[in-house]
Amino acid sequence: MQMACRTRASRIAPRPADGYAQSMEIDNEPVTSLDVAREAGVSQSAVSRAFTPGASIAADKRERIIAAAEKLGYRPNPLARSLMRGRSNIVGVGVGDLANPFFVQTLQLLADALDRAGLRLMLFPAHAGSGSGPEPSIHEILHYRIDALVLLSVSPTSDLTEQCRRAQVPVIHFNRTTPAHDASSVVGDNESGARAIAAHLLAGDHRRLAFLAGTPDSSTNAEREAGFAQYLAEQGAPPALQECGEYAFEPSMAATRRLLLRKDRPDAIFCANDTMALAAITVARHEFGLDVGREISIAGYDDVPMAGWPGFALTSYSQPALRMVEETLRLILALRAEPGRHEQVICPGALIVRGSTRPVGLAVRP
Amino acid sequence: MQMACRTRASRIAPRPADGYAQSMEIDNEPVTSLDVAREAGVSQSAVSRAFTPGASIAADKRERIIAAAEKLGYRPNPLARSLMRGRSNIVGVGVGDLANPFFVQTLQLLADALDRAGLRLMLFPAHAGSGSGPEPSIHEILHYRIDALVLLSVSPTSDLTEQCRRAQVPVIHFNRTTPAHDASSVVGDNESGARAIAAHLLAGDHRRLAFLAGTPDSSTNAEREAGFAQYLAEQGAPPALQECGEYAFEPSMAATRRLLLRKDRPDAIFCANDTMALAAITVARHEFGLDVGREISIAGYDDVPMAGWPGFALTSYSQPALRMVEETLRLILALRAEPGRHEQVICPGALIVRGSTRPVGLAVRP
DNA sequence: CGACTCATTGCATACATATTCAAACATGAT
DNA sequence: ATCATGTTTGAATATGTATGCAATGAGTCG
Numbered sequence: 001m002q003m004a005c006r007t008r009a010s011r012i013a014p015r016p017a018d019g020y021a022q023s024m025e026i027d028n029e030p031v032t033s034l035d036v037a038r039e040a041g042v043s044q045s046a047v048s049r050a051f052t053p054g055a056s057i058a059a060d061k062r063e064r065i066i067a068a069a070e071k072l073g074y075r076p077n078p079l080a081r082s083l084m085r086g087r088s089n090i091v092g093v094g095v096g097d098l099a100n101p102f103f104v105q106t107l108q109l110l111a112d113a114l115d116r117a118g119l120r121l122m123l124f125p126a127h128a129g130s131g132s133g134p135e136p137s138i139h140e141i142l143h144y145r146i147d148a149l150v151l152l153s154v155s156p157t158s159d160l161t162e163q164c165r166r167a168q169v170p171v172i173h174f175n176r177t178t179p180a181h182d183a184s185s186v187v188g189d190n191e192s193g194a195r196a197i198a199a200h201l202l203a204g205d206h207r208r209l210a211f212l213a214g215t216p217d218s219s220t221n222a223e224r225e226a227g228f229a230q231y232l233a234e235q236g237a238p239p240a241l242q243e244c245g246e247y248a249f250e251p252s253m254a255a256t257r258r259l260l261l262r263k264d265r266p267d268a269i270f271c272a273n274d275t276m277a278l279a280a281i282t283v284a285r286h287e288f289g290l291d292v293g294r295e296i297s298i299a300g301y302d303d304v305p306m307a308g309w310p311g312f313a314l315t316s317y318s319q320p321a322l323r324m325v326e327e328t329l330r331l332i333l334a335l336r337a338e339p340g341r342h343e344q345v346i347c348p349g350a351l352i353v354r355g356s357t358r359p360v361g362l363a364v365r366p
Numbered sequence: 367m368q369m370a371c372r373t374r375a376s377r378i379a380p381r382p383a384d385g386y387a388q389s390m391e392i393d394n395e396p397v398t399s400l401d402v403a404r405e406a407g408v409s410q411s412a413v414s415r416a417f418t419p420g421a422s423i424a425a426d427k428r429e430r431i432i433a434a435a436e437k438l439g440y441r442p443n444p445l446a447r448s449l450m451r452g453r454s455n456i457v458g459v460g461v462g463d464l465a466n467p468f469f470v471q472t473l474q475l476l477a478d479a480l481d482r483a484g485l486r487l488m489l490f491p492a493h494a495g496s497g498s499g500p501e502p503s504i505h506e507i508l509h510y511r512i513d514a515l516v517l518l519s520v521s522p523t524s525d526l527t528e529q530c531r532r533a534q535v536p537v538i539h540f541n542r543t544t545p546a547h548d549a550s551s552v553v554g555d556n557e558s559g560a561r562a563i564a565a566h567l568l569a570g571d572h573r574r575l576a577f578l579a580g581t582p583d584s585s586t587n588a589e590r591e592a593g594f595a596q597y598l599a600e601q602g603a604p605p606a607l608q609e610c611g612e613y614a615f616e617p618s619m620a621a622t623r624r625l626l627l628r629k630d631r632p633d634a635i636f637c638a639n640d641t642m643a644l645a646a647i648t649v650a651r652h653e654f655g656l657d658v659g660r661e662i663s664i665a666g667y668d669d670v671p672m673a674g675w676p677g678f679a680l681t682s683y684s685q686p687a688l689r690m691v692e693e694t695l696r697l698i699l700a701l702r703a704e705p706g707r708h709e710q711v712i713c714p715g716a717l718i719v720r721g722s723t724r725p726v727g728l729a730v731r732p
Numbered sequence: 733c734g735a736c737t738c739a740t741t742g743c744a745t746a747c748a749t750a751t752t753c754a755a756a757c758a759t760g761a762t
Numbered sequence: 763a764t765c766a767t768g769t770t771t772g773a774a775t776a777t778g779t780a781t782g783c784a785a786t787g788a789g790t791c792g
Contacts, residue, residue: 005693006555009709010547030509030533032748043772048750055750056770075509079454080748083445083777093489098474099671108464111491115503120510123459123489125477137481143396143441144486167396181376189372249675278675286676305465309615309644310652311677327371346372398778409742414780421780422740446778449747 031074040068051076078120082145091119091332092141092149094126100247100275101304102319103152106174109325110150117329119147126154142167148332150174155217156183170335170342172328175319177219177344184335184342186327188349190220193317194227194270196351197299200315201268202235204297204358209240210259210266212276214247221247224272224301241266245276252279260288267296268357274300274307277314281356297357303349313355323347397440406434417442444486448511457485457698458507458515460492466613466641467670468685469518472540475691476516483695485513492520508533514698516540521583522549536701536708538694541685543585543710550701550708552693554715556586559683560593560636562717563665566681567634568601570663570724575606576625576632578642580613587613590638590667607632611642618645626654633662634723640666640673643680647722663723669715679721689713 033047040047042065049055050065069075082088091114098104107123114121122144124137138160142149146169153175161182164171173185201209211228214221232240243259245252252271256279259266271277277300284290284298292298293313300307303318327345335341399413406413408431415421416431435441448454457480464470473489480487488510490503504526508515512535519541527548530537539551567575577594580587598606609625611618618637622645625632637643643666650656650664658664659679666673669684693711701707 005689005714006712007709009707030748034748044749045751045772045774046770048748049771052750058770061770075506076750077449077748078506078509079445079449079511080777081750083443083449083748083779084750086777088445090488095477098470104464104470107489108491111461111489115491118503120503120507121489122456123473123477123487125474125481137484137486140441140444141486143444145445249671282675282677305615309648311648323371341375343373343375348371396778400778410779411742411744411781412740414778415741418780424740427740442780443778446747447780449749449778450780452747 030077031072033074033076035072036065036069036074039072040065048076086145087147087336088145089119090122090144090146092122092124092138092144092146093152094124094138094149094154095152096126096154097247099249100153100273100302101306102175102273102302102321105304105321106152106325109322110328113325113329117333119332122146126151139163142169147336148172150328150332151176153218153220168339170332170339172331172335174324174328175220179219181344182342184331184344186324186331186345186347187220188319188324189346190223191227191230193301193319193349193351194224195231197270197301197315197317198228198231198235200351200353200357200360201270201297201299202232202237203360204268206268206297206358208264208266208268209237210269211240211242212252212255212259212269212271212280213242213244214272214276216244218247221272228270240270245271245279247273247276249275249279252276253283256280256283257287260284260290269296269298271298271300274302274304274314274316276300277316277356278306278312281312281314293355293358299357303352307352307354315354315357316352318349318352320347320349396443397438399440399442401438402431402435402440405438406431414442452511453513453702454511455485456488456510456512458488458490458504458510458512459518460490460504460515460520461518462492462520463613465615466519466639466668467672468541468639468668468687471670471687472518472691475688476694479691479695483699485698488512492517505529508535513702514538516694516698517542519584519586534705536698536705538697538701540690540694541586545585547710548708550697550710552690552697552711552713553586554685554690555712556589557593557596559667559685559715559717560590561597563636563667563681563683564594564597564601566717566719566723566726567636567663567665568598568603569726570634572634572663572724574630574632574634575603576635577606577608578618578621578625578635578637578646579608579610580638580642582610584613587638594636606636611637611645613639613642615641615645618642619649622646622649623653626650626656635662635664637664637666640668640670640680640682642666643682643722644672644678647678647680659721659724665723669718673718673720681720681723682718684715684718686713686715 033044036047037044046057047065049057050062095103111121122141124141142163148170149164150172171183173183175187177185177187211225213225243255245255269280271280277298280298281292284292284296290296300314300316303316307314307316324347331343400410402413403410412423413431415423416428461469477487488507490507508529514536515530516538537549539549541553543551543553577591579591609621611621635646637646643664646664647658650658650662656662666680666682669682673680673682690713693713697709
């Protein structure tokens with residue numbers, strides 16, 4: 001049972017008698033463009049123009065207004081501005097699973113990038129509960145006249161896609177493509193990456209490969225699986241065993257157990273992301289006593305920071321998070337000029353070889 | 367060098383000739399309360415009241431309006447609503463370091479909780495670059511008439527605190543207290559937790575304890591350090607060695623090396639959070655070949671999900687993230703009624719004993 | 733039936749800004 | 763000096779909703 005939380009409450013001192021009220025204790029009323037206009041002796045329109053880049057206003061007058069604004073502590077009210085302009089400078093970001101460190105990294109980079117670009121980030125949960133789709137809150141977020149909607153590996157309902165099209169809100173899928181190619185997307189080069197992993201494992205002289213799959217209906221999983229299988233087929237290698245770990249830790253532990261309990265136990269496992277690979281290493285090492293990197297090879301995908309920890313030394317194919325975020329930002333800026341357009345961006349990664357896979361040329365024959 | 371990203375662009379088909387335009391292809395113009403009013407044969411005020419809980423309107427009329435609204439796909443424009451009400455239903459959330467899994471977990475829970483409460487989450491980066499304080503963007507966020515500002519372990523500048531007070535925006539510090547107690551806060555019971563860890567380590571019959579500190583100027587670090595040191599002093603144990611890991615992985619690896627290279631190597635390390643403890647385990651095991659949990663004990667703080675992974679089995683003191691988020695939400699709702707008030711909430715955790723510390727009663731004497 | 737209360741209703745206005753329009757103004761060319 | 767051209771300017775209006783106010787109507791009680 002949970003203990004109750006301790007609480008200590010207090011109040012701010014009441015404001016002093018009205019005689020002192022002129023001292024700037026509490027100025028609840030916010031300062032508006034009209035206040036600045038009066039202070040600078042100009043019209044409200046002029047104040048607005050002073051804060052609108054490219055607006056028609058004399059340079060000296062602008063300076064006078066800016067000075068008055070700073071004196072009063074004025075900033076244009078973003079709500080009123082958004083209402084007028086029909087555009088809010090807000091970007092909606094839907095995130096499903098923050099348990100995957102790759103998306104955490106992405107979110108942090110995206111928050112920084114948007115901030116530098118002067119855009120606000122509205123975060124909302126979009127749990128891809130199978131078939132249920134994102135929460136209803138996303139529909140309200142659309143009404144904020146957002147500049148764009150970024151979905152971090154979230155499957156959208158067709159209803160949502162339709163709503164965005166009608167509201168002229170560009171949708172950018174991050175790390176996922178849509179079957180219909182009816183929206184923009186920024187993804188890694190999943191097929192090439194999977195082929196690179198396959199080549200690396202075959203070169204390590206492994207006999208029996210396995211593929212630990214992620215969420216079956218995701219495009220990343222489909223592409224990684226396809227690239228892996230195709231390369232094996234091209235090289236005349238037997239097809240890989242397969243289990244599903246759903247891109248999550250616990251299910252991947254179970255899936256790894258199933259693989260390692262087989263009579264024809266695989267000697268190499270390619271996991272469709274790093275989280276699953278970390279689970280596979282954990283099970284192989286601590287439950288089966290295997291020497292990962294010698295008796296069994298395990299490779300992942302994403303190259304999250306943890307993959308580099310000495311305890312894992314995970315061979316992986318990197319996804320360039322920073323580059324992908326930069327491309328996302330570029331798309332956001334480009335698409336708000338042309339909402340109807342869409343663009344698919346593919347960012348190449350690189351094979352990162354570490355100790356979790358057997359080095360090429362050092363095969364251990366029984 | 368980074369390879370260029372591949373790109374594939376396409377345009378949506380141009381809208382059909384105007385003869386077909388009445389088919390609902392693109393309705394750029396959003397539907398307003400006035401449209402609904404006309405459809406339902408009422409005034410605009412009535413529509414507004416139909417969407418305002420507690421407003422004075424007849425039940426049957428409300429139903430008729432809701433029906434008309436659904437038919438037209440109407441939702442009140444949140445920007446206009448916020449402008450009128452002087453409150454936006456938006457909560458600003460400032461986050462410094464998402465490398466700490468505890469804050470990731472918190473952010474996810476907070477996003478869910480706010481969403482269920484019908485509040486929007488505006489995320490902004492607040493890198494606690496020593497002395498520089500949060501980014502300037504936070505000042506603009508204040509102008510959104512946000513309901514509250516939640517800071518996830520971020521040290522605010524006094525300037526920011528002052529601005530929030532004047533704008534009547536309640537500030538809630540998560541996992542950090544302010545020296546002046548001039549704002550609300552939700553924290554774990556750091557002192558008790560540190561004392562529990564100390565008691566556990568002493569009971570394990572350790573001879574030489576060390577404390578791996580986090581960011582020196584954070585309240586969490588100060589409290590955990592104080593609780594740990596006080597308990598040792600009370601029990602007559604010698605004071606702990608000390609190094610600083612800054613709550614981050616790499617610096618903690620270096621700090622652990624320094625500790626383990628000493629002639630008087632400690633046989634137990636209490637790390638001020640789990641991230642640092644994972645680094646300590648990694649170094650002890652892979653660089654010094656130590657059997658963690660027998661030859662050396664390592665304990666952390668937070669009990670993040672990774673602490674439970676079999677590869678770490680980290681003894682830790684849990685911070686109840688869900689409970690803390692619930693309290694934060696309660697505070698948000700309470701404080702927007704009384705902006706001047708503030709409240710300190712302390713949520714107790716629990717000692718979670720795993721394999722990374724020597725079991726009590728099984729001391730290995732040389 | 734009259735006076736009273738009370739819940740509804742619509743009109744008008746406020747929220748804080750951006751932008752259209754026409755007028756004012758300056759500039760330069762003829 | 764005249765005209766054409768182009769830049770500034772402020773008044774007016776628009777964005778989409780919430781709400782104060784007075785008026786309407788329906789009951790209720792005497």
